[in-house]
Amino acid sequence: MPIDPRSDRPIYHQIADELRERILGGALAPGQKLPSESELVATYGTTRTTVRQALRVLASEGLTEGRRGIGVFVRGSGTLRRMTNERFARRHREAGKAALVWEAEQQHRAWRAEVLELAEVPAPSLVAARFLIPQGEPVFVRRRRIWIDEVPMQLADSYFLPHMAVGTRIAQEDTGPGGVYSRLEEQGYQLTRFTEELSFRMPTPDEAHRLDMAHGVPVVDLVRVAYSHEQPVEVFVSVLAGDKHIFSYEISAD
């Protein structure tokens, strides 16, 4: 399909449409190189600015990725990590496996949790609201970055009420077998249920950098609250790379 300069659809959209079709249709497979900008200029008889505008459309859709000095490539689908509600099952905790550990082993992945901060901080409003405490009250936070197969996947901040965390292994780098949930249960806070809330947006530049994300890839904001008999005992706030995760939930019909 040649470009129609008299069409209502801008030229750069027409070029993007054509390239997108070749990508989604499989003619340009993941990892393959698109024609260079100068080739596209020659092909479509337009200027480099317009060609780049078309390529930016594709990049902002998460379809392509430019590599300076080399070319523009179709983005690979990347490594998928499946997050299921099964990871919270008591039997895994009792087997000494934290949710993260169980889930990584289940998928035969190497995992690593990089501890960024262990500190007492004023509660952000999002956290305070779920703990039912005033904003700014002290809470203890464990900030980590989760790597799976040496790829940064997730920024994960766990918040606790200070009296449950300070002076326990929850405030240590290594929380021991079963993770923080096992430590909470040892303190007598038997976990009864979790709630998870997911929302969706584009990353800030800082998040994009820390999660090594390409342009055009959204993030998932995850807020989890762990309850012990209606008492919130942990608020977990996380940002996950959207192209590397699938969330899966099983829901009873009753």
Place this chain on the structure above:
Amino acid sequence: MPIDPRSDRPIYHQIADELRERILGGALAPGQKLPSESELVATYGTTRTTVRQALRVLASEGLTEGRRGIGVFVRGSGTLRRMTNERFARRHREAGKAALVWEAEQQHRAWRAEVLELAEVPAPSLVAARFLIPQGEPVFVRRRRIWIDEVPMQLADSYFLPHMAVGTRIAQEDTGPGGVYSRLEEQGYQLTRFTEELSFRMPTPDEAHRLDMAHGVPVVDLVRVAYSHEQPVEVFVSVLAGDKHIFSYEISAD
């Protein structure tokens, strides 16, 4: 902070950073107008192309929205629709309320389901895999677009095995009280559980148009399977505007 042209950080990023700070810091509230492009050109002493590049960064983060002939504005947070697993509770079906109806009423929203297609089609691979049938086998599909408060929110395709749907109210525009799930249960397919899978990406131009989405807003791909005693009876494939939805799940700790 004035711009530093000798910095490693490109000028357009520095401009975008400064504007982003004013937006996230609240100095530029949702709905407010950013300085015009020509004002920014004067302020930062650069060209319009570079200013526009900065504005494009913000737009691709979903923070701003241009209106031709008027200006660039901070995007409003939009109407949020909460999707909870509660909407699948049997008691709501028994009260004659489909999941969508219950959820809309719960949030005091006006809703409308625009039926786009009712047809027998070859099963797409995604659907076939979940029905455990060969790809291309005939399935019955109800394609709809869901409007909440007259805003298009969701593209929703429900797939059924033909023998459960054709000749029943499931194949009609109006499926009756309690919706398709009630009709399936009347046929003896008692619903026992659902699985929901969520993944995340940027919309295609067509989806962005049909959901009236701004640039820089991701979509959620939702695949739900309704089971009657391990038999899949519906595969629900949906695309939702990411900035207008929050998903909320309750998970047992056992």
Place this chain on the structure above:
DNA sequence: CAGTGGTCTAGACCACTAC
């Protein structure tokens, strides 16, 4: 070294909006 994408300049014409 030639070719690539990343950034930037200095213009132009257009459609649309508000006055």
Place this chain on the structure above:
DNA sequence: TAGTGGTCTAGACCACTGA
């Protein structure tokens, strides 16, 4: 009509890559 953002041209210099 003046001002806005949307599109497009025709160049420039740069950092980086692979041969």
